[in-house]
Each structure stands twice: as structure tokens, then as C-alpha cells.
Amino acid sequence: MHYDLQPLILTFQLAVVVTAILFVLGLPLAYWIAFSQNRFKYVVESLVSMPLVLPPTVIGFYLLITFSPQYFLGHFLQSYLGIRVVFSFTGLVIGSVLFSLPFMVNPIKAGLQNFPMSLMEASYVLGKSPWETLRRVILPNIKPALLTGIVMAFAHTIGEFGVVLMIGGNIPGQTRLASIAIYNEVEALNYDTAGLYALILVLISFFTLLIFYYLNRKTVKIF
Amino acid sequence: MIKLRIKNEMHTPQGKEWLDLDLSIAKGEFITLFGQSGAGKTTFLRILAGLTQPQEGFIEVDGEIWFDSQKRINLPIQQRKTGFIFQENCLFPHMTVRENLEYACADKKEQGSIEEWIVAMGLKGLEGQKPDKISGGQKQRVALIRALISRPKILLLDEPLSDLDMNARLKLQDEIIRVYQKTRITTVLVSHDLAEVFRLSKKVFVIERGKITKSGSPSEVFVNNDLSGKFKFTGEIIEIQKDGVLNILTLSIGNNITKVVASDEEMSGLTIGSRVIVAAKAFNPIILKA
Numbered sequence A: 001m002h003y004d005l006q007p008l009i010l011t012f013q014l015a016v017v018v019t020a021i022l023f024v025l026g027l028p029l030a031y032w033i034a035f036s037q038n039r040f041k042y043v044v045e046s047l048v049s050m051p052l053v054l055p056p057t058v059i060g061f062y063l064l065i066t067f068s069p070q071y072f073l074g075h076f077l078q079s080y081l082g083i084r085v086v087f088s089f090t091g092l093v094i095g096s097v098l099f100s101l102p103f104m105v106n107p108i109k110a111g112l113q114n115f116p117m118s119l120m121e122a123s124y125v126l127g128k129s130p131w132e133t134l135r136r137v138i139l140p141n142i143k144p145a146l147l148t149g150i151v152m153a154f155a156h157t158i159g160e161f162g163v164v165l166m167i168g169g170n171i172p173g174q175t176r177l178a179s180i181a182i183y184n185e186v187e188a189l190n191y192d193t194a195g196l197y198a199l200i201l202v203l204i205s206f207f208t209l210l211i212f213y214y215l216n217r218k219t220v221k222i223f
Numbered sequence B: 001m002i003k004l005r006i007k008n009e010m011h012t013p014q015g016k017e018w019l020d021l022d023l024s025i026a027k028g029e030f031i032t033l034f035g036q037s038g039a040g041k042t043t044f045l046r047i048l049a050g051l052t053q054p055q056e057g058f059i060e061v062d063g064e065i066w067f068d069s070q071k072r073i074n075l076p077i078q079q080r081k082t083g084f085i086f087q088e089n090c091l092f093p094h095m096t097v098r099e100n101l102e103y104a105c106a107d108k109k110e111q112g113s114i115e116e117w118i119v120a121m122g123l124k125g126l127e128g129q130k131p132d133k134i135s136g137g138q139k140q141r142v143a144l145i146r147a148l149i150s151r152p153k154i155l156l157l158d159e160p161l162s163d164l165d166m167n168a169r170l171k172l173q174d175e176i177i178r179v180y181q182k183t184r185i186t187t188v189l190v191s192h193d194l195a196e197v198f199r200l201s202k203k204v205f206v207i208e209r210g211k212i213t214k215s216g217s218p219s220e221v222f223v224n225n226d227l228s229g230k231f232k233f234t235g236e237i238i239e240i241q242k243d244g245v246l247n248i249l250t251l252s253i254g255n256n257i258t259k260v261v262a263s264d265e266e267m268s269g270l271t272i273g274s275r276v277i278v279a280a281k282a283f284n285p286i287i288l289k290a
Helices: A006-035 A041-053 A056-067 A072-080 A089-114 A117-125 A130-141 A143-158 A162-168 A178-187 A191-215 B041-049 B097-104 B108-112 B114-120 B136-148 B166-183 B194-200 B218-222
Strands: B002-012 B015-025 B030-034 B056-061 B064-068 B082-085 B154-158 B186-191 B203-208 B211-216 B231-243 B246-253 B256-262 B275-280
Touching (some): A006 A089, A006 A143, A006 A178, A006 A191, A041 A089, A056 A072, A089 A162, A117 A130, A117 B082, A130 A143, A162 A178, B030 B041, B041 B186, B097 B114, B108 B114, B166 B186, B186 B194, B211 B218
Antiparallel strands (some): B002 B056, B056 B064, B231 B246, B246 B256
């Protein structure tokens, strides 16, 4: 049985990068959705949750079109900035960030919305800015929601298939993720190798969730 | 000196009401706002602290304009320097008593005074505890220090004693009186407990359905002066029994339940929940050593 650790390492790298980007992006977005009075926030909220209901191939298809060098944005990125998005790691990152966005934003949003308004007000009255209140009062109290967002985004990125196949393709060492490698091996009738990759993914996912639920055991589950 | 004139729409169970207030509070005065729930008392405090923005009006504190709807001035909450004690306890649950107090301090000098406050308020030994490990009365004492430690211009108390039992309540009332006498900070207390109003403040504003209906000293406002009673108690009717030509009222006065007899004439306009004054006159009471 031949096997290659490359797809697993690549998957892990992608999940780490995507989770980090999503945390930085998701926190302000969740804060805005949770507390904004803007009537367009429902539009944003719906857009964020779209990946939950759409087939991954739909998002992958639009990304492929958007970033294809034949069209404006892809052309611009490639010829002026030298960035190639389709069939590259960058493309995988962009696709996965979009596709895992609700898994990061929704738990954090729920955590913020359930946070008692009175504690925020108590902090404001003490002269503290919204930023300081977020940092020193809100975030320490919504750790379970933050952890949920991080773990769900991470686990979901590991499990992604449709979007990454559409935009990334199947280039060994560059875009061939574990989920794609399994598909590849099955097509080549290498059931042993496919089975090994599958088992490793099952174990990683299971233990990630196990540790998460154990750490979060005392708090209310959002997912 | 606080000068305030505000109008704000309130949504009450009885429908829309206008909170329409025009009052001034002298510097260093301790006033209470008395009224039923939904009368607009809490909204008034929130507007003063900047937590709620009134539809129109004007607020000036010590010559500084905090709010002016015409000039579109609205000083942010953070810059108003008010001390606010909320009805429900608002200590930060992830911080210890000491950390809660440190959070409120603007500088090292204020942090230096934490120890003194902790001792003065009888909280020594509890500095390292999280709020869920201390009693309701202790929590409100921490909240009181937290509100005062950075020397606010106004102290706003939103029924801070309502969730406490009688002992803790009396103790905290003492603390509030003591702190007020020491600091002479302009204080606005919201309450619907008459005993508290009499005990704590020299001036009371009665607020009903968003409007001030009476103001003055508690005895001017609540005691009917054409009655030359020797004993006067204020209480609430909790039961009315009809017995022949008489009515037997069960009253809750302070911590006691008592029954008194009332004629049909006296009964007019009284229902369960009405606040009444019970006065005795023209008799000599028996006094026994307790």
C-alpha cells in the first residue's frame, strides 16, 4: 500500500490558516451583527449563513468564475499583482474562509447576543470604551462561544470537499487535500490508501470534538 | 447643580406614556424618586447616565451640558462620570472583588484607595472571591465602592436594595447614609419603599406615569398634615374583609402585618394595594420595657 502524508499535512495547514483568518474576521463581524441597529444587518446575516444551505459546488462555481484569469478580478490579480487564486493554496484559503464563515460567526454572535446588556452598560458607566469593554469584560465571559467558533470552523475546514475541489482542483502538494485524496484513491481503486486517509480524518475529527465538548462541559451548548 | 428638562416616549403595559420631567437638583443633595414600577424612574436614571437618549430635552450638570437635543449635544456615557448602581447585580462575574474594583479605577492613586474602601465597608477577607461566592448585601457593597471609587459627580441608585432581605437592607441603608455624609456626593435614589425614602432622603419627587406629581420632604409629601396624629405609620392594604357595618383591613406596615377597623366612609377609594396612613390620636399608649 502506498501512501503519502502530504494531503494530511496540507489539510492541517489549511485548517490552521483558515481558522486564524476566520477568527480575526469573524469576531468584528459577529459583534456588528449582534449589536448593530442597521437595517441592512439582516442582509449581511443571511449572506454569512448562505454556506449552511447552499451546495458547496455552487459557491465553488462562483469563486471559480470570479477568480478565473479570463474574467476581470482574476485577470487583474494575476497580471498586476501576480496572484493566482484558482488551483492554488490561496484559492483554497479564500474558498474555505467563505464556506466556514457561519461556523465561526454564528456561535460568537449567539454568545454576544446572550451576554447581559447590563454588564456592558456597567462597564460604559465606569468610563470604559466599547473596545476595552469587549476585551476585558465580554470576551473573557464568552470563552465557550469563542471556543465553539474556533473548533467548528477548524473541523469544518478539515471536512470540506466540494468548494475546495471546484476552486483548488487536485494538484499534489498544492491543492490535494485529504478529502480530495480519498476521492482520488477510490477512483484509482486504491481502497487501502483511501481507507487509511479516511480513518485518520475520522480520528482527528473525533478527538477534536471530544476535547472540545470536554472543555465546554460546564457551559450551555450552542451547537 | 443638575438642571434637567426631558421628554421621552415610554412604552408601558397601559400603552404609550410620555416621560415629561423638569427638575433641578442642588449640588450635594440626596433626593429620591418614588413611584410604582413603570412610572419612569429607571428611565430617568438611564437618561441621566447617558444609557438612554431622550427624544428631546436638555441636561446640564455643574455648568456642563450633557445633553441638548436642539444643539445635538450628547455627551457619551463614558465622559459623564456618574456612579451607577443597578437593580440587578452588575459585578463582572469573571473578576474577583478586588479586580472588579481595580477595573473601575482610572489611575494608580485610585487603586491605592481600594484597600481603605474594602476595610471601611467590612469586606476584608473577601477581596479574592468571585461575585457568585458572596452574599447579595456584600455584592451591593462592592458595587457601591465600584461606583464611588473614581469620584463621580452624581451617584445614581436604581433600587439597589430591592433584592435584599430586611437585615442586609438596613445595613446597606446605613452604609449609603455614611458614604453620603462622608462624600456629600449628589445622589439620586430610585425607590418604591416608603420606609427607605423616609430614612435616606430629605427630598422626594413622586413620579406617576412619567410626570412628577409631588415634591418636598418625605413627611410633607406623604403625611397628611391636617391630621394631628400622635402615631403615624404608612402601610399597604393587603386584605379587606367586610364585617357587618365595619371593614377590617389587613395592613402591611414595615415588617409587620396588622389589622385595623375602618368605616365605610374611610374606605372610599381604597382597594387592595392602596397605600394608607394609619394614625392614632387622643389616647395614651401603654409603654412596656421591651
